[in-house]
Structures are given as C-alpha cells and as structure tokens.
Amino acid sequence: MSTPGIITQARMGSTRLPGKVLLTARGQSMLAYHVERLRGSGLPIYIATTTGPEDDAIEQHAAALGVPCYRGSTDDVLGRYYATARHFGLDVIVRVTSDCPLLDAGLIRAAVDRYVAAGNPQLYISNGLERTFPRGLDFEVFSFALLEQAQQHARSASDREHVTPYIHQNRSGTVVIEQVTRQPDASQLRLTLDTAEDFTLLRTLLEQYHADALTTDALIELLNQHPELVALNAGTEQKKYDFTR
Incomplete structure (x- = not known):
C-alpha cells in the first residue's frame, strides 16, 4: 500500500442548495477553498463527478484548479467512486466530500500516515463514526481492496449511493475500525455546506474572519467565542444519513 490519494465527490x-460547491x-x-485546504496534506487530489451535462461545470472548474477529474454514474456513486480510484x-484512499470547504489537511495527513504505518489493508480510519469534530471536517481512510469488496458485494440503493456503509458497517466481518476523536467534543458545531444558512455562515467566516487560514482548533475557538455565528x-437539520453525503 504505497499510493495514497484523496478522492472528493462533487x-x-x-x-437543498443546487450548485453549492461553485458558490x-x-x-x-x-x-477552490476545499481543494486548497486539502493541498496542505501533500497528497494528490482527484474529483469524482457525474457524466450529467450539469457537471460539465465541475469538470471545467477542476481543470482551472489543476485537479484531475473522473466522470461516472450519477446514481451509482459507489461505482463512480470505485472507477475513479x-x-x-x-x-x-481518503474519502471526503466537496461540501466541506474547511477540512483539516493536517488531521487527514496524520490519519494517512497512521494508516500506512499499520500496513493492514483491512483497516478503516475515520473521524465521522463517533462524532466529536464539527460537521464538515469528515474524512475516511481505507484501502482499494476494501473499496473493491464493497463494489462487488454492496447491493442496496443506499449502499450504492453512500459509498462506504458496506465497509464501515463491517458487512464482510473482516474490517478493523479505528476512530479519530478530539476532546472537548465539538460535534455540536456545523461547518458543512448543505443549505443557504450553512452558506451564510461559511461566507461570513471566509470573508470576515479568513477562516481558510485557521486551524481546526482556531475555528472551534472562534465559533465558541461568537455564538451569533453559530446561530x-x-x-439546520442534517439529512438522515449524515456521515457519507
């Protein structure tokens, strides 16, 4: 296992908010914020989008950002993700989603280094199963072997749409799950982009506080000091399946 990379869905x-990643x-x-934050990990980044004509804009924007893009099925997201990898x-593979413009590259890199050092293709590392980080900082690290297993055996529409349930629910019975957590718990905070209200917060953080230059701890401290921002x-209610959007 020596070729790690980040695949982000876009x-x-x-x-809820059409075209949100190009706002x-x-x-x-x-x-662009999402990609720039991820570049801090030193890992290659790839965008997985659909073959739908509306996503021509994603492919064009990816090219402008200098990020390779692969296009696949609109509905079979697992199949698209597998084909990209x-x-x-x-x-x-590091799995993230593009509605998270303030991801923590250092946290992701540390998880990848931990993963590679373990040398176990059955290992799955994430900070999203036991949620202690703000929503919008989610990542998963796993092997192509586990992804291929999911591709071959996952059958339900939900499994195909959300990519990793077959893995992190340990359907094969062979997955070793490790979780990345933080103290104090900051899971009550929301830094993801799913609604107009989310965008209002993120735009405020980026325009008034230059949040793209802040660490996770600094972002959390900022929100704790400014309850009017959190408000x-x-x-916003998270969708029922809230971890792997």
Whole structure:
C-alpha cells in the first residue's frame, strides 16, 4: 500500500442548495477553498463527478484548479467512486466530500500516515463514526481492496449511493475500525455546506474572519467565542444519513 490519494465527490445537483460547491466567497468558489485546504496534506487530489451535462461545470472548474477529474454514474456513486480510484491507480484512499470547504489537511495527513504505518489493508480510519469534530471536517481512510469488496458485494440503493456503509458497517466481518476523536467534543458545531444558512455562515467566516487560514482548533475557538455565528445555521437539520453525503 504505497499510493495514497484523496478522492472528493462533487456535483451540481444538490437538492437543498443546487450548485453549492461553485458558490463564492471573497472571489473564490467553495470547491477552490476545499481543494486548497486539502493541498496542505501533500497528497494528490482527484474529483469524482457525474457524466450529467450539469457537471460539465465541475469538470471545467477542476481543470482551472489543476485537479484531475473522473466522470461516472450519477446514481451509482459507489461505482463512480470505485472507477475513479481504479482509474488513478490508488491503493490507499481518503474519502471526503466537496461540501466541506474547511477540512483539516493536517488531521487527514496524520490519519494517512497512521494508516500506512499499520500496513493492514483491512483497516478503516475515520473521524465521522463517533462524532466529536464539527460537521464538515469528515474524512475516511481505507484501502482499494476494501473499496473493491464493497463494489462487488454492496447491493442496496443506499449502499450504492453512500459509498462506504458496506465497509464501515463491517458487512464482510473482516474490517478493523479505528476512530479519530478530539476532546472537548465539538460535534455540536456545523461547518458543512448543505443549505443557504450553512452558506451564510461559511461566507461570513471566509470573508470576515479568513477562516481558510485557521486551524481546526482556531475555528472551534472562534465559533465558541461568537455564538451569533453559530446561530446562523443552528436550526439546520442534517439529512438522515449524515456521515457519507
């Protein structure tokens, strides 16, 4: 296992906030912030989008950002994700979603280093199963072997849509799960982009507080010191399946 990379899912067709990843703050798209934060990990980044014509905009924007893009099925997200990993020859995969513009590259890199040092292709590492980080900082690390197993055996529509349930629910019975947690618990905070209210908060953080330059601890401290910011999207309900959007 020596070829790690980050695959991020991106599409224009969000039901709650269409085109959300190309919304802008301070003259830059949410997807651009997302990519710039991930670049701090030192890992290659790939975008997995759909073959739908509306996602031509994603492919064009990826090219402008200098990020390779693979296009696959709209509905079979697991199949698209698997094809992306196979196309780019990855055997260690970091899964993130593009509605998270303030991901922590250092946290991700540390998890990948931990994963590679373990040398176990059955290992799965995540900070999203036992949630202690704000929503919007989620990541998963797993092997291509586990992804291929899911691709071959996952059958339900939910499994195909959400990519990793077959893995992190340990359907094969062979997965070793390790969780990344933090103290104090900050899971009550929301830094993801799913609604107009979420965008209002993120735009405020980026334009007024230059949040793209802040560490996770600094972001959490900022929100703890400014409850009026937290209130901007405090009423947003997460979708039922909230970990692997």
